[in-house]
Amino acid sequence: MQCEDLSHRKMEMTERKDDRLWGGRFDRAPNEEFDAFQRSFSFDRRLLPYEIAVDRAWAKALQAVGIFNQDEVRLTVAALDKIEKRTRQDVAWLDNSGAEDVHHFVEKALVEELGPLGWKLHTGRSRNELVATDFRLFVKEAACEVRGRVLALVNAFLAQAKAHLTVRMAGMTHMQHAQPILLSHYLMAHAEAFTRDITRLDSAATSADACPMGSGALAGCSFAIDRNAIARELGFSRITANSLDAVSDRDFALDYLFALAGIATHISRLAEDFVLFSSQEFSYVVPPDEFSTGSSLMPQKKNPDAWELIRGKTGRPPIS
Numbered sequence: 001m002q003c004e005d006l007s008h009r010k011m012e013m014t015e016r017k018d019d020r021l022w023g024g025r026f027d028r029a030p031n032e033e034f035d036a037f038q039r040s041f042s043f044d045r046r047l048l049p050y051e052i053a054v055d056r057a058w059a060k061a062l063q064a065v066g067i068f069n070q071d072e073v074r075l076t077v078a079a080l081d082k083i084e085k086r087t088r089q090d091v092a093w094l095d096n097s098g099a100e101d102v103h104h105f106v107e108k109a110l111v112e113e114l115g116p117l118g119w120k121l122h123t124g125r126s127r128n129e130l131v132a133t134d135f136r137l138f139v140k141e142a143a144c145e146v147r148g149r150v151l152a153l154v155n156a157f158l159a160q161a162k163a164h165l166t167v168r169m170a171g172m173t174h175m176q177h178a179q180p181i182l183l184s185h186y187l188m189a190h191a192e193a194f195t196r197d198i199t200r201l202d203s204a205a206t207s208a209d210a211c212p213m214g215s216g217a218l219a220g221c222s223f224a225i226d227r228n229a230i231a232r233e234l235g236f237s238r239i240t241a242n243s244l245d246a247v248s249d250r251d252f253a254l255d256y257l258f259a260l261a262g263i264a265t266h267i268s269r270l271a272e273d274f275v276l277f278s279s280q281e282f283s284y285v286v287p288p289d290e291f292s293t294g295s296s297l298m299p300q301k302k303n304p305d306a307w308e309l310i311r312g313k314t315g316r317p318p319i320s
Contacts, residue, residue, distance in 0.1 A: 035100075044102045045094055050137040051102050052084045054130060054213065055110075057233040059121060061213075065223045067123055076121060079113040080106075102134070103127050124225065126217035128247040136208040137234065139256045143205040150194050150201070150263060157191035160184075169284065193266045200259035208252035211236035215243035264314040271311035278304040 029035075059076045062068040068076070083106065086093060099105035110118030161184035171181035211231035214221045220243045227239045240246035277284035287304045295301035 038100075040101045041097060041099045041105055044131075045105070047102045047131075047134040047138055048087050048094075048106070049084065050134040051106050051130065052080050052087075053137065053234060054133050055080050055106060055121060057230045058125060058213065060233065061225050061230050062121070062123060062223075064226055064229070067223065068120070072117060072120070075114060075117060076110070079110055079118070082113065083109045101127070103130050124216075124221050124223045125213070126215075126247070128217045129212050129215045132212040132215070132247050132249070133234070135250070136210065136212070136236075136252060139208040139252055140205050140235075143201045143208070143256055143259070146260070146263070147198055147201040147205075150198055154191050154194050154198070157187045157194070161187040161191070190266070190270055193269075194263070197259060197263045197266060200255070200262055204252060204255035204259050207255045209237050210240045210246075211238070212240045212243075212246035215240065215246040218244050218247055268311050268314040271307045271314070274307045275304050275311065278302075278307070 030038075056077055059068060059073050059080075063070065063073045094105075097105055097108075099108060107118060107122060110121060112118070164183045164187075167183040168180055169183050169186060170177040171179045171186070211227065211234060213230045213234075214225045214227035216222075231237075231239050240249075274285060274287075276282055278287050287302060287306065289302075291304075291306035293303045293305040295303070
């Protein structure tokens with residue numbers, strides 16, 4: 001009876017170990033409420049494209065040190081490509097997943113595709129360096145995307161300023177008419193502010209542009225991994241210098257959030273101006289019908305709801 005119990009216990013431990021990236025020493029499964037509390041896949045699933053890119057690079061790095069052979073790399077990369085394609089096409093697959101986090105999700109999917117070979121990719125690496133690398137790739141790409149949108153806004157200001165070089169308006173302090181200025185001068189003031197935002201986005205992208213892979217959990221990798229090759233594969237310009245700092249550093253994310261806060265502030269200021277300018281007291285601008293609302297009681301009203309909503313949403317916390 002004792003032998004049967006011991007065999008059953010070993011089987012349960014093996015099953016848990018096979019399904020967890022961290023369960024090697026545990027005899028019992030996590031408490032259900034705690035397990036639900038510590039899961040993060042519902043929000044870190046947005047890192048899937050970066051996780052898969054890192055996995056491809058890591059497979060090649062393992063081949064370079066003799067852990068993977070050529071066929072294993074080929075099969076692993078093909079499976080990762082298949083998983084990436086399905087993540088884009090099958091949202092229900094993600095929604096119904098019981099994965100603990102983005103790393104667990106990809107490993108489970110790899111095992112489903114490749115059998116035991118799917119576990120081999122985790123050789124020599126930690127979730128600490130994985131999430132740090134994924135997050136840096138995310139910030140780099142997000143900062144670049146936002147930069148493009150802000151640049152388009154700056155170019156729109158430039159175009160409007162050139163088209164209205166001789167139009168005069170009242171410059172104000174304390175909401176009182178102060179000195180005459182040109183509309184182009186006013187528009188370029190906003191362009192200047194958003195140009196500074198572009199500089200801050202560039203700084204955030206540069207801050208994120210260092211590859212932590214090879215840092216392990218905190219003290220590096222036991223294998224002679226070519227960290228520079230991994231960085232080049234993933235599009236990083238450099239590698240991180242200190243493994244302990246690399247897995248704990250999130251300053252690059254703070255830099256990105258600071259840039260976004262500046263953009264939100266400048267958008268709010270611009271929106272407030274145009275809410276005022278569209279009032280009958282100012283009558284500087286008339287909002288187009290397509291971006292306005294009316295009143296159910298007062299038919300003469302044309303409300304600048306687009307600007308009001310933009311102003312309001314800049315103070316809203318991001319949705320996780």
